[in-house]
Amino acid sequence: MREILTELDDFFRYYKATVIGVRGIHRDNFERFPAPGNGELRALSFHVVFHDVLVFGDGGDFLTDIHPRIAALGERLAERLRGAGIEITGPGAEDAVAIVPYPDPRGTGGLEPVPPSQRRSRGFSVIPPRELRAHSPYYARLLDTYGPVFGVLTTNGTVVGPDGGLLGAAAAAAEAFPDPLRVVELGMGAGSTPLALAQRGKLAAYTGNDFSAEMIEHFRRSVAPELDALGVRAEAVLGSCLDAPLPPADLLCVGVYYQAQPSLVAARGAELAAALGESGVAVFQSGMLEDPLVTRLLYGDAAEHSAWPWYDPAFRLQNYFRWIGRHVVEQETILIATNSLNSFRAVSRTLDRASGFRDLSLS
Numbered sequence: 001m002r003e004i005l006t007e008l009d010d011f012f013r014y015y016k017a018t019v020i021g022v023r024g025i026h027r028d029n030f031e032r033f034p035a036p037g038n039g040e041l042r043a044l045s046f047h048v049v050f051h052d053v054l055v056f057g058d059g060g061d062f063l064t065d066i067h068p069r070i071a072a073l074g075e076r077l078a079e080r081l082r083g084a085g086i087e088i089t090g091p092g093a094e095d096a097v098a099i100v101p102y103p104d105p106r107g108t109g110g111l112e113p114v115p116p117s118q119r120r121s122r123g124f125s126v127i128p129p130r131e132l133r134a135h136s137p138y139y140a141r142l143l144d145t146y147g148p149v150f151g152v153l154t155t156n157g158t159v160v161g162p163d164g165g166l167l168g169a170a171a172a173a174a175e176a177f178p179d180p181l182r183v184v185e186l187g188m189g190a191g192s193t194p195l196a197l198a199q200r201g202k203l204a205a206y207t208g209n210d211f212s213a214e215m216i217e218h219f220r221r222s223v224a225p226e227l228d229a230l231g232v233r234a235e236a237v238l239g240s241c242l243d244a245p246l247p248p249a250d251l252l253c254v255g256v257y258y259q260a261q262p263s264l265v266a267a268r269g270a271e272l273a274a275a276l277g278e279s280g281v282a283v284f285q286s287g288m289l290e291d292p293l294v295t296r297l298l299y300g301d302a303a304e305h306s307a308w309p310w311y312d313p314a315f316r317l318q319n320y321f322r323w324i325g326r327h328v329v330e331q332e333t334i335l336i337a338t339n340s341l342n343s344f345r346a347v348s349r350t351l352d353r354a355s356g357f358r359d360l361s362l363s
């Protein structure tokens with residue numbers, strides 16, 4: 001640990017930044033398939049104050065202009081750590097490091113902004129349930145709890161689905177509401193959320209969205225027929241979550257990439273709330289446990305972020321929802337948001353019971 005700290009102090013000094021805290025956790029290595037070593041990941045979060053508040057750009061959209069610069073800094077850090085013999089990327093990595101950036105309220109400019117990352121995923125493949133179970137204790141547990149769901153592997157070698165946090169939150173909503181749910185899902189991936197709900201007899205209708213043609217094709221070929229056989233009306237719409245249809249719903253699941261969520265909420269927060277009406281609930285899987293930036297942008301104190309020139313208070317769910325809660329579900333961070341105190345209480349109670357407490361901190 002001491003070695004990493006010395007290496008990183010030096011790294012951040014170059015960017016006029018100070019490390020103010022480090023937090024470590026152990027969790028299942030669910031983003032690698034199969035997971036190397038004993039299947040666990042050691043993840044460190046570096047909380048860092050940036051004295052140059054223009055380091056990630058002086059404005060623009062979080063998804064397209066700001067986050068690619070934060071990601072690029074993460075890539076530079078990975079390179080630096082690789083030089084010191086610590087591997088945090090690639091199929092064999094058993095460590096992860098996240099930068100949690102804070103702006104110095106008295107910060108100024110001075111440096112050239114970090115150039116945006118060019119890393120792009122070129123597509124997805126689907127992992128069938130049997131294979132998921134055979135090579136991952138984490139996913140075997142999810143399959144035991146939520147039924148046969150699919151894995152989603154990107155061409156970068158990262159597993160991005162199923163989302164355990166969303167499955168757990170959807171199951172909690174199913175338990176909290178007496179009747180089958182009308183569900184809208186943005187970033188539906190391989191369609192595991194509707195499958196899990198339908199297998200419990202708790203799905204009335206489903207509108208999914210994804211910007212990947214492969215995911216839509218998989219849905220039409222393998223998921224829609226199963227839902228149809230269970231009597232569920234379902235459709236999947238190709239395109240960005242910024243343009244997706246938002247019919248009236250009891251449950252809105254947001255599984256789009258974390259970095260897309262602040263821009264989505266700023267652009268469509270009022271529409272999301274309107275689709276949910278007086279009793280519906282939104283669930284956002286908003287970040288890895290070790291990487292809370294997006295969670296804090298969606299549900300945090302504006303004062304913490306307002307010195308960034310790109311910060312938009314419209315990112316905050318509090319603008320559109322009266323009741324918001326943060327939970328750890330299946331080792332992922334979940335936000336629930338609603339305008340109904342009854343729905344909030346019912347879903348929160350079920351989630352509290354389901355997730356319990358397991359201390360994941362590093363000793």
Ligand SMILES: C[S@@+](CC[C@H](N)C(=O)[O-])C[C@H]1O[C@@H](n2cnc3c(N)ncnc32)[C@H](O)[C@@H]1O
Nearest residue numbers: 161162163187189190192210211240241255257
């Ligand atoms: C983390 S995966 C979701 C996995 C899903 N919950 C499952 O169980 O398979 C994110 C999905 O969101 C899609 N996505 C990411 N950003 C998006 C956006 N801006 N608009 C629409 N879809 C998006 C990706 O193509 C991917 O399928």
